[in-house]
Amino acid sequence: MTSHVDARPVTIITGGGRGIGRAIAERLAADGHDLLLTYRERAGDVEAVASGCRDAGARVEILQFDLADLDAAAEVVPEAVRRFGRVTGLVNNAGITGLIGPFLDGSIEESELVFRINVLAPMVLCRSAIAHMATDRGGQGGAIVNISSGAATHGAANTYIPYAASKAALNTMSMGLAKEFGPVGVRVNTVSPGTTRTEIHAAAGRPNAPDERAGNIPMRRPGEPHEIAGAVAYLLSPDASYTSGADILVTGGK
Template identity: 80%
Template sequence: MQSDAPRRPVTIITGASRGIGAAVAERLAADGHDLVLTYRDRESDAAEVARACEASGARVLLLRVDLADLDAAAAVVPAAVERFGTVTGLVNNAGITGRIGGFLDGSIDESELLFRVNVLAPIVLTRAAIAHMATDRGGAGGCVVNISSGAATTGAPNTYIPYAMSKAALNALTTGTSKEFGPVGVRVNTVSPGTTRTEIHAAAGRPNAPDERAPGIPMRRPGEVHEIAGAVAYLLSADASYTSGADIRVAGGN
């Protein structure tokens, strides 16, 4: 096991203490990745995810990071390189929705925080990761996966338009960076979940939102976190070696 460590992929996952991030971490650990997992709070949950990943053979660095603090976000990739010597993958998963409600009822302060976490932090992290990975800078290539949302294309009227805007920006990050850095060995892709059974809905004030929305989903159910994790794992695998600039929509037919 120890002799294999230098050849193992090393992937950063933001927001990995629960939900989609935790499922992605556990899936990648099972697939042979070493991991850098960030979390903002819920330390006991993050530690439990780390233990589960270690039980699958992964080496894990757990970092407490508030991604609204862009200086703290900028320290994640250097910390990963210091611990493991390299970074081969980045999953920009962490995000917040803001409160569910009409557009005119929203707070600009809440929207500003949302954009710091959902857009500016991924820009900071992606810049640092690509600077390390790019072959024209001495890197060995790598892959970035942005966790977007089906809301990016629907606009999420009456729900959370600023959140939808932030995810549309993340989609543009994928499109632009995949084209700019494809020639230097960096693939960038998006996974866009539809309504998925996670705690993010409770944080937005509608804990029953997944089941409430189920009748409007062609498959008549919300997604489960492991179904999102499978798409992320594919994009980070050798099977996706010619896949870049893609958006895999995991949304039950929506």
């Protein structure tokens, strides 16, 4: 007999301690998910998110690792299975932009790190998740949401071309995975935020970037993290049972 706890979705969220990851965690907890939240630093932030999600009725586990360490990334899904017994969802949210500025001002070393964190780490996590979820391997199916970017469609000239390229690669990977693993019960989609009010801009050296860009956005404002979380929640819900290979643009019309 399946218990109430066993019937709850179990979702991994990378970078679940702040920004869009925090908003996704709070929304999914409210929607009845149990969660594994990963983080690299600032343990206090992720502990605060976990506490709030537990207050909403979710079971929450926390795991610290560095996305740049691909061996560590390979252990995230198995660790979640050890703690929860299964995984039904994965949200590849964590990522970096690299420094904001002209293409020639950047270094190939920084671009390599952007691709390692934004493409290779999600690829490793998707491999592990699909191996666990796929019905032809004894799994019960599941859903993956990769957080991309509106920059993937316009190239982000003069801003962060390597970041845009990494997100375009993520989109292509997601499309291929959706086609290859749809027959064995795994849905794969992307959500592409536009400029959103998070700390990622400060980390890239432009803390005021969301407001600076507002005039070029049809809705004349940056997005808020909870607006991205709503799209992710839909893709992980039964309402999206026939949605795979899709990319939801949450870009204010841009």
